Each structure stands twice: as structure tokens, then as C-alpha cells.
Amino acid sequence: MASENIITSIDIGTSKIRTLIGGFAEEKSRDFHILWVWVSNSYAIRKWNILDMEEFKSNLDNSLEEAEKMSGEQVTGVNISFNSSSFDVITSKGIIAISGDEVSQEDIDRVLDMARNGVDLPNREILKVVPEYFIVDLEEGVKNPIGMSARKLEVIANIFSMNKNILGNMKKAVADVGIEIYDVYPNLLVAPEGVLTKRQKELGVVCIDVWASTTWVTVFEEGSLIFSSVIPIGWDSVTNDIALGARTAIDIAEKLKINYAEVGLNSENTKEQEIELSRISPNEEGSISNIYLSQIISARYEEIFYFVSQELKKIGRDGMLPEWAVLVGGAVKQQWLIDLAKKTLRLPVFIGLPVEKEAMSETSISDPVFAGVVGSLILGNRYGHRWMPLNINFTGMFQSLIKVFRKILP
DSSP states (O other), X not given: OOOOEEEEEEEEOSSEEEEEEEEESSTTOSOEEEEEEEEEEOOSXXXXXXXXXXHHHHHHHHHHHHHHHHHOOOOOEEEEEEOOTTOEEEEEEEEEEOSSSBOOHHXXXXXXXXXHHTOOOTTEEEXXXXXEEEEETTEEEESOOXXXXXXXXXXXXXXEEEEHHHHHHHHHHXXXXXXXXXXXXXXXXXXXXXXXXXXXXXXXXXXEEEOSSOEEEEEEETTEEEEEEEESOOHHHHHHHHHHHHTOOHHHHHXXXXXXXXXXXXXXXXXXXXXXXXXXXXXXOOEEEHHHHHHHHHHHHHHHHHHHHHHHHHXXXXXXXXXXXXXXXXXXXXXXXXXXXXXXXXSOXXXXXXXXXXXXXXXXXXXXXXXXXXXXXXXXHHHTTOSSOOOOOHHHHHHHHHHHHHHHOO
């Protein structure tokens, strides 16, 4: 049997940890089969800050152990993806003289290092330096300059960074359960990779990733990332608005949003009905009308998509992307949300779903919430461990050995 590259990716959310183990037959391929996918609860994180380190490590360890047990694979290292309001993206420029007659991979690495070193980011750690395009002598817009004759090489690159303390705590938690971190990805990068096709990236597409406290916008053209931004509003804002409007608790408001949300209702075409809060919790009193609930939800989501359109306007792409807008994230499954996005963005809109794979697990990955973990799995196979230097944690290595001995000793 031919060998395959087994990769494990973990997507860390505010309430769930998604673990995906996949096998790739070919290096740099997007095609994989699922060995196991597992979703576990995690209540030790709020807005992607760890609130209880010990509980988070226990949740993480349980998720990995379950995935190992069911897949038959021992996990020694992982790719991690997650969202955080502390993520940021800035543009930087690097310029070098070519060392030989033609551009080499060494020249690419040097010019990207120049772009990295050209920014001052105190208390932040750079995760990725992603080239937008290269300039070879005076020729702009070059995607891959390797092998081209040149004397000077420049790059316009996107620098992805996040708060050093938040990232450090996340790394420590993973290392303490005996697992090596191969790479860390912001969902801003991996979610599009999990759902977009090569054709979409070539022709022009925007990926909109809606999460609890943030909405991430990434635009691709001619196969490259040309724009990215973070909007500090997400579905938590919708829940907060409902809680204020219904004068109820956050958890009740969340259930109202999930179970009773319909957008576009009005008194002209819809019979107004009161939603009794006692339906959700016997201890709750009061009610909210279906039309008022619709208006609350519509207003906030319209605001989110309005800000997305303003971001697209900055690059002259407002209502002007051939391959449309793709929605991913934890709150984008409803048809009314698609209709609202179409109206506000003036673009065709559809939900981005990872391609379904055959798997032993009963959990389907054909769901927009799996975009991040699927994308990090694919990028892990494409780049291996090249993007990020490994941080050796001897405590984690020791605990990893203990885990192995526990499995083989009675």
C-alpha cells in the first residue's frame, strides 16, 4: 500500500473544538480522505481568550484522544486554526537585489523577510507573510517570479499578526497536552482555502467569514489574495441586540435567534404573532413579536453586510466580482441571510461548503463551520512545516511520552 501524508488540524472556536485527521496520497494536493472528524464542547474560551487554562487543556486533550482512538492514528503534531479579534492584517513592501542572473527561491525568501522586517509590531507576533504580487525590475503583477531574469525583486505582501500573549497562551495549552504545533493559521486565510475553487480565485471572489465577534473579508483575483480586512462585528452583536429588545438574558436571546429568526417580516404581508419567552425557558416571562424580532436581526446583519460593501468599495470591487460572494462561518446557513446579503452587497451570494468526503466518522464536513479546519488541513499538506519555525517545548515532549506509555502499558 502506498504511503500517505497523515495530517491533523484543530479549529478552536468559542464553544467548539473541531478536530480533523486526513490522509493525502500526493504532496501539495487538495484531495484527501477523512480518517476521523470530531467535534467537542469547549467553554473555557470567550472571544478567543482562554479563561480557564486547565479546563481548556482538558477539553483539547479529550478531543485529541477521541480522534486518536477512532482513527487509529497517534497524533504528535497539529495545525491550528482559529479566529481572534486580536488578528490584524497590514501591507508591507520588500525590495532586494537579485543574487544571480535569475530569481530563485532563496531570493523569494529574502524579499519576504525584507517585507516582514519592514514593519514594527510591538507586542504582536507575525503569523504569515503572504505575497500579493511581485515586481520584477519594472514589471508589476508577477505571481511567481522564479526563473525570471532580473536585477531587482520587489514584493507587496500582506502581514498577518496577532497579540503575542493570546497566541502564547494558545501555544502553551497545546504544548502542555504533549502535542507539537506545526503551524498556526488565522481563519481569515484558511476558511477561503476550504471552500473556494481555483477558478473562483482566478476570476474574482469575496469570502465573508461571519463569527461571534468579528467578520472577516478576503478578496481573491487572478489566483492571489488581493485584499483582506476585519470588521469588529459578528453574530454576538445580533444576540446582544435581541437581549436588549426582548429584555431577556443572553442565552434566551441566542435561542430566539436560532429557533425563531426570520428576516423580512412586516405588518403588510405577515400576521404579527407574539413569541412567549416561556417557550424557551419556563422561568422566563414576557414576549416579543415575530415582526419586531425580524427587524432587530435585519438591522444588525444589514449593518454587517453594509460594512463589507464599504470594504469592497475601498478596492473598487463593490458589486463587481464575477464569482460572487461566498459566506462561511457559524451563522450563515439560513436562506433569509443569503437573501439579505444579496440585497445589501448587490452580488449573487451562496454558502461555502467544503466538499464532502468519504469517512468512517458520522459527522459531515459539508458545513460552513468546517471551512477553517478543512483549509488548514489542505495548507498543512501544501506547505508542510515551512511556514513557521517549530518551538520545542520539553515539558510537552515529556508529557507526550507519558501518553504513549499509558497506551502501551497495562
